[in-house]
Amino acid sequence: DSGVTQTPKHLITATGQRVTLRCSPRSGDLSVYWYQQSLDQGLQFLIQYYNGEERAKGNILERFSAQQFPDLHSELNLSSLELGDSALYFCASSVSGQPTNEKLFFGSGTQLSVL
């Protein structure tokens, strides 16, 4: 168990809908990362937050947004969902946000299916 909690584990929704994925980092970790994993795109970095502030941004669509709250949990909001958004969404956390001398701990992911 990595200590990173993601909910829900599975999510089935329809095109055009909006969903929220939730992540609770490991106790003491200040940084949260979001990744999207699909068969054709591999593991794609979406966005990183550190202590409530956005720190790095990847190929995150404008339809997607995220935030990190004062209690350090994070939410990833996906709107106007398309079939192509179906993927496994991972949250990861680390202590300082610079994973050179520390591990990045991943949750077990949320499997999103857009029908």
Added chain:
Amino acid sequence: QQQVKQSPQSLIVQKGGISIINCAYENTAFDYFPWYQQFPGKGPALLIAIRPDVSEKKEGRFTISFNKSAKQFSLHIMDSQPGDSATYFCAPYLNTGFQKLVFGTGTRLLVSP
């Protein structure tokens, strides 16, 4: 956008054999070279990592070999076991401020009994 290329895409190795996965990168400023292991239904987990001041690091059956001039680093799994069957990702990183941690394309390893 840092370019990271892994090879092979998939690999089948007999139990007891040696598995070798390669990662090629373009950014010569990278200063941290980790490998992550991912089992089905789980998130990736850090397996082993190396800094550029050493050419090799060994942890149990897992070894990273680093070739700075060729801009490559590889993961060697000695005495491969069926439990090693997983997807492996390299994720070279630049420790300057907050940088994106970009993963390689992944290598699916199957160790046959």
